[in-house]
Amino acid sequence: MTAEVFDPRALRDAFGAFATGVTVVTASDAAGKPIGFTANSFTSVSLDPPLLLVCLAKSSRNYESMTSAGRFAINVLSETQKDVSNTFARPVEDRFAAVDWRLGRDGCPIFSDVAAWFECSMQDIIEAGDHVILIGRVTAFENSGLNGLGYARGGYFTPRLAGKAVSAAVEGEIRLGAVLEQHGAVFLAGNEALSLPNCTVEGGDPARTLAAYLEQLTGLNVTIGFLYSVYEDKSDGRQNIVYHALASDGAPRQGRFLRPAELAAAKFSSSATADIINRFVLESSIGNFGMYFGDETGGTVHPIAKKDAHS
Numbered sequence: 001m002t003a004e005v006f007d008p009r010a011l012r013d014a015f016g017a018f019a020t021g022v023t024v025v026t027a028s029d030a031a032g033k034p035i036g037f038t039a040n041s042f043t044s045v046s047l048d049p050p051l052l053l054v055c056l057a058k059s060s061r062n063y064e065s066m067t068s069a070g071r072f073a074i075n076v077l078s079e080t081q082k083d084v085s086n087t088f089a090r091p092v093e094d095r096f097a098a099v100d101w102r103l104g105r106d107g108c109p110i111f112s113d114v115a116a117w118f119e120c121s122m123q124d125i126i127e128a129g130d131h132v133i134l135i136g137r138v139t140a141f142e143n144s145g146l147n148g149l150g151y152a153r154g155g156y157f158t159p160r161l162a163g164k165a166v167s168a169a170v171e172g173e174i175r176l177g178a179v180l181e182q183h184g185a186v187f188l189a190g191n192e193a194l195s196l197p198n199c200t201v202e203g204g205d206p207a208r209t210l211a212a213y214l215e216q217l218t219g220l221n222v223t224i225g226f227l228y229s230v231y232e233d234k235s236d237g238r239q240n241i242v243y244h245a246l247a248s249d250g251a252p253r254q255g256r257f258l259r260p261a262e263l264a265a266a267k268f269s270s271s272a273t274a275d276i277i278n279r280f281v282l283e284s285s286i287g288n289f290g291m292y293f294g295d296e297t298g299g300t301v302h303p304i305a306k307k308d309a310h311s
């Protein structure tokens, strides 16, 4: 795409190809109330002096409070903190109820169990289109050594989950499943109790096997994305690896694509499937709030499944 005026969704999707970590930017407002929002636009800038930046949307409800706060903190989320990321990206009444936190030395909220945190003084606020760039000068920081939560193409990823998938694949027969998406709708098989498409595999490259299976099943072109969930099915003790995947346009040979509103009313073949779909619906609704990555057609925020028991 080379036009001067781009399709915003296409541009946002292309920006999303750049894998990042996830942070929550926090501050205390003029009344001393903690404020914070999820941001993946964090970047380290300079070692000497110690500077970092994060971009804040002008549409943010916290815009006034954030830009007038003299200080802010960056909490770099660890891989168990997907829920914290989601809470601070949604219009939740009390976001801070969802996390263990304390005030740092300079008065900014610092979260427990983060990969790292940085407390900063506001060095500069730079105009940048529909965002401003907050430049912070680091006044204190801590690096816990925990793995950071990753984010790319609208989905979270964690090094631990990827490691588990590899060892499950090495250990023996696994069931491969997919949250196969087409413009915000998810592909499901079955009539009464719906299930995610799945196949079993022993050895080989799981992503390649799954892509071939899904293409054969639907007759569509399929691109396998990030891991969505890795869990053991209690009923048969089998390891399940679920990927996020994208389908090309067109009607599937069998099964059907259900939109989030239809998914909310559907019945599923297992609680694990319901869990994954519920999370998908929740994340799509975050998109529907239209704050950042999502849009009215169903959102593009696609998480790894929720429960740590599953990841």
Ligand SMILES: Cc1cc2nc3c(=O)[nH]c(=O)nc-3n(C[C@H](O)[C@H](O)[C@H](O)COP(=O)(O)O)c2cc1C
Pocket (backbone or CB within 6 Å): 022, 036, 037, 038, 039, 040, 041, 042, 055, 056, 057, 059, 060, 061, 062, 063, 085, 086, 088, 089, 090, 091, 151, 291, 292, 293, 301
């Ligand atoms: C993974 C992720 C990254 C985000 N990154 C940013 C960001 O860098 N800057 C921003 O202004 N909003 C970002 N957002 C959106 C805000 O978190 C979201 O709009 C939030 O509701 C803003 O809250 P507020 O309006 O209460 O400030 C991101 C959301 C997600 C899920």
